[in-house]
Amino acid sequence: MSWKPAYIREQMRRFLALASKEFYGGGTPNWDGTNLVVDIQIDENDMTVNANLSPFGGGYGVLVSELFTLMVEDQIAQVFVLGHEYGHGMTETVMQAAGLTNLSGPAHEVIADLISAYILSRMGIAPDQLVRALETAKEHVFNTHANQQQAGHHPEGDDRISYIQTLNVIMEGGHTFPQALFLLLEQLGCS
Numbered sequence: 001m002s003w004k005p006a007y008i009r010e011q012m013r014r015f016l017a018l019a020s021k022e023f024y025g026g027g028t029p030n031w032d033g034t035n036l037v038v039d040i041q042i043d044e045n046d047m048t049v050n051a052n053l054s055p056f057g058g059g060y061g062v063l064v065s066e067l068f069t070l071m072v073e074d075q076i077a078q079v080f081v082l083g084h085e086y087g088h089g090m091t092e093t094v095m096q097a098a099g100l101t102n103l104s105g106p107a108h109e110v111i112a113d114l115i116s117a118y119i120l121s122r123m124g125i126a127p128d129q130l131v132r133a134l135e136t137a138k139e140h141v142f143n144t145h146a147n148q149q150q151a152g153h154h155p156e157g158d159d160r161i162s163y164i165q166t167l168n169v170i171m172e173g174g175h176t177f178p179q180a181l182f183l184l185l186e187q188l189g190c191s
């Protein structure tokens with residue numbers, strides 16, 4: 001089995017540490033004052049491939065279905081999905097930094113993807129490595145949130161991969177992440 005709890009926890013600890021530096025001026029990443037914490041729990045009763053940011057005792061962690069841990073075998077894809085979930089908790093903060101307002105539904109999903117892709121790149125996962133992992137796992141990766149209202153907001157998997165590629169192109173052009181995010185959402189007609 002390729003779901004290794006200790007490995008995932010370590011990767012998400014690194015993810016939140018980098019997000020602290022990048023988006024929170026060194027403070028603890030939080031959503032409206034509630035901290036995002038390295039708490040990853042498995043819901044054995046959820047029979048879908050699913051992952052969600054969830055309030056646990058100590059803050060917001062991530063609840064994944066058991067099926068997710070079985071079906072998404074690629075470890076980079078696993079880290080990306082959990083990063084997307086933590087990214088939801090960071091969206092308001094990141095939108096402010098990027099000068100984005102009044103975005104909803106699908107734009108929030110794109111932003112969560114791009115936060116995750118950006119922090120993964122800071123963790124040393126090369127963009128083409130991430131894209132390869134997502135291509136392999138996209139059937140499952142992009143069907144998460146299946147039992148949630150939000151499911152309807154998720155753009156198609158191929159589109160989501162292409163936005164990640166576009167982010168890289170814009171950043172290679174010398175833009176910071178908030179600038180690139182603004183430009184990309186402008187291109188999509190969201191900003």
Ligand SMILES: [Zn+2]
Binds near residue numbers: 145
């Ligand atoms: Zn989402």
